[in-house]
Amino acid sequence: MxxxxxxxxxxxxxxxxxxxxxxxxxxxxxxxxxxxxxxxxxxxxxxxxxxxxxxxxxxxxxxxxxxxxxxxxxxxxxxxxxxxxxxxxxxxxxxxxxxxxxxxxxxRSGNEIRRLDGVEAVRARMAELALTATRECMSMNAGAADRPDSRAASAPLNQQALERGVVIRAVCRESFRNDPETLAHAHWLVGLGGQMRTVPTLPMPMVIVDHRIAILPVNPHEAAEGAIEVDTPGVLAASCALFEHVWATGTPLGDAAAAGDDGCLPQERALLGIVADGHTDEHAARKLGVSLRTVRRMMSDLMERLSAQSRFQAGVNAAKRGWI
Known part of the structure; x- marks a missing residue:
């Protein structure tokens, strides 16, 4: 002692x-x-x-x-x-x-675009930005679960930023709640003062630091290709607006996603929208960050509730009921 x-x-x-x-x-x-x-x-x-x-x-x-x-x-x-x-x-x-x-x-002159090749380059630059952030870090994280090495690298940086008074707001896909270790890390971050919300799908991953730098993926579907760093005012304004829109629709960590008046959950509504656009179950699984089995189970349940005999009919009935 x-x-x-x-x-x-x-x-x-x-x-x-x-x-x-x-x-x-x-x-x-x-x-x-x-x-x-x-x-x-x-x-x-x-x-x-x-x-x-x-x-x-x-x-x-x-x-x-x-x-x-x-x-x-x-x-x-x-x-x-x-x-x-x-x-x-x-x-x-x-x-x-x-x-x-x-x-x-x-x-560096303003209005630059800087290429960050590969995951390690992105991670190193994110560490630099986390150490120098003074106001706010906003992020949209499209992964269903964080890799253990990624959590280990970001945890002390996030803690230091919060202790300096930096606001941290993060939006993740609803499916990340299915991974116990990622969920525990999220609760730890919120316990330190961070803020986190979940949504069924995310348009793309991004990180915005102090409203002055945005880190955007080169390819939203393949993180290994790296990212670009931009400080162009127009791109920053659009990125911040997109984040705020997604944030406003999210469910705070610790709360259960609320069903609408029609009884349809946000993740179910998102699945119906994906299917209505003509995409496959495999695409829906990737978009939602869940397994193919989960998508098919959800779709079967929705078809039963919509009294539909086919996916097409489910889409039509969902539209008539205002679910999508």
Whole structure:
């Protein structure tokens, strides 16, 4: 418990025993703490080094134990001073990073498009932006579940940003709730102050940082191809507007998706729209981020509720009822 103060578990045990009975000698302390006399003597040296023992008169006598109100309080004050010093160093380092990033940005002209080739390049740039964000990070995440390595890389960056007061808003597909590890990570992020909502489908993945930089996929259907980074005002305005529209339709994490007055859930409505557009079940599964079996089960249930004998009839009946 007191390791932060430099006191080992053995040292703490001897210290507590001495506080309870200051008259114990080395042999009695060993019996009381179930330690060897050698361990007790080592612990006594440790306590002396930490100024938790004070000298007394008389040759060979044990030193008197210093009260916790004095001894431990002094150690805690020293630990707090060291922590404050390290925090100042961290803030100075963060300011230096921001200054270097600002110099780099100043060297770039506006209205640029920068290609980020591959997943690793995108991840590295996202780490840079997370460290320098000052206002808000908005993202649309089209994946049904996050990869463990992706979560591990982003978690400390998100935590640091939230601690700096950066607002984090994320929209994910409804299907991500089906992955326990991804869902647990989402609850952790929300617990730190982040905001998250889900929608049945997303038009594309994107990240917008401080309303000044947008990271957009080269190919919305293949993340491995990388992304482009843009700071063009027009593209940023369109990207922010798209995000706000999707955000407004999302269901906050922790709430269940609400059915409409017609009893149709948002994910079911999205499936009907996909089918009505003539797409296959396979396409619907990719779009919704669920398995082909789940799509077929949902479609079978919808056809029964719509009294339809075919997918085409289901689309017609859904349109008549105002479901799509």
């Amino acid at each position: 007191l390791e932060l103060l430099g006191l080992s578990r053995v040292g703490e045990a001897v210290y507590r025993s001495m506080l309870a009975n200051p008259r114990l000698d080395v042999g009695a302390l060993a019996a009381e703490t179930r330690l060897t006399e050698r361990q007790v003597r080592t612990a006594l040296d440790e306590l002396a080094d930490l100024a938790l023992l004070s000298p007394v008169s008389g040759d060979g006598a044990l030193r008197a134990v210093v009260s916790p109100e004095v001894g431990l309080a002094a150690l805690l004050a020293s630990a707090e001073e060291e922590a404050a010093r390290k925090q100042r160093q961290i803030e100075q380092t963060r300011a230096a990073i921001a200054a270097i990033a600002a110099e780099r940005s100043a060297g």
